[in-house]
Amino acid sequence: MIRISSPRLCRAVTLVSLVVAAGCDAVFTPPFTYAAVEVSVTLPDGAGVPDVPLVLYSGTRHLAYASTDASGAAHFDFVAEGPTGVGASSTLFFRAAEHPDGYYRTFSVSEGDQIQVAFNFEDSRGSIRVQVVDQMFQPVSGLDVELYTSLGVQVRETLPASGSLLFSKLSPADYGVRVLGSVTCPLLPAGFVYRDGLGVGVQQDLSVEIVLPPCSG
Numbered sequence: 001m002i003r004i005s006s007p008r009l010c011r012a013v014t015l016v017s018l019v020v021a022a023g024c025d026a027v028f029t030p031p032f033t034y035a036a037v038e039v040s041v042t043l044p045d046g047a048g049v050p051d052v053p054l055v056l057y058s059g060t061r062h063l064a065y066a067s068t069d070a071s072g073a074a075h076f077d078f079v080a081e082g083p084t085g086v087g088a089s090s091t092l093f094f095r096a097a098e099h100p101d102g103y104y105r106t107f108s109v110s111e112g113d114q115i116q117v118a119f120n121f122e123d124s125r126g127s128i129r130v131q132v133v134d135q136m137f138q139p140v141s142g143l144d145v146e147l148y149t150s151l152g153v154q155v156r157e158t159l160p161a162s163g164s165l166l167f168s169k170l171s172p173a174d175y176g177v178r179v180l181g182s183v184t185c186p187l188l189p190a191g192f193v194y195r196d197g198l199g200v201g202v203q204q205d206l207s208v209e210i211v212l213p214p215c216s217g
């Protein structure tokens with residue numbers, strides 16, 4: 001332990017301490033604040049697209065990877081300054097509405113930026129439109145229609161006044177459509193009329209017309 005008894009010496013030590021403190025203030029600078037990038041991937045109706053692979057890059061260097069959550073959002077932290085970009089990849093049923101430019105967004109990052117990046121995707125699944133008519137080619141309403149695959153019935157809906165139903169957002173598969181009879185129109189002898197072998201591929205939309213036999217019963 002050092003004890004200083006001289007007032008003059010104490011003043012000298014204090015002066016040296018002040019000089020050192022001032023020197024430290026001149027040397028140390030405020031910490032760097034990294035930027036952050038918020039990413040959203042949505043469909044035209046505003047619904048988020050989940051599980052879209054994303055990459056944060058600078059030039060040819062990949063800096064970080066992420067995937068969108070259930071709401072179609074993702075977040076990159078600790079993003080440094082400089083030219084930066086985010087790339088998105090298509091999934092099995094969803095892809096960029098504008099190809100190929102829709103898969104990339106580039107921008108310049110400054111310290112502390114909070115950057116919003118948006119990608120517009122589209123649903124590439126297929127659909128089947130069913131039109132049910134009678135022997136006079138007039139729309140039939142009120143009967144139930146089933147959409148099925150080898151795994152069983154996928155959807156059952158009732159025909160509206162137009163006699164038309166749209167089964168949308170269908171994953172690629174072989175489908176069949178079955179119109180079920182009712183008490184007033186039993187569709188004998190089977191009790192239903194069907195059309196199978198409807199193969200739906202990516203972005204494939206099918207239209208099917210089913211002409212029912214005369215109602216009897």
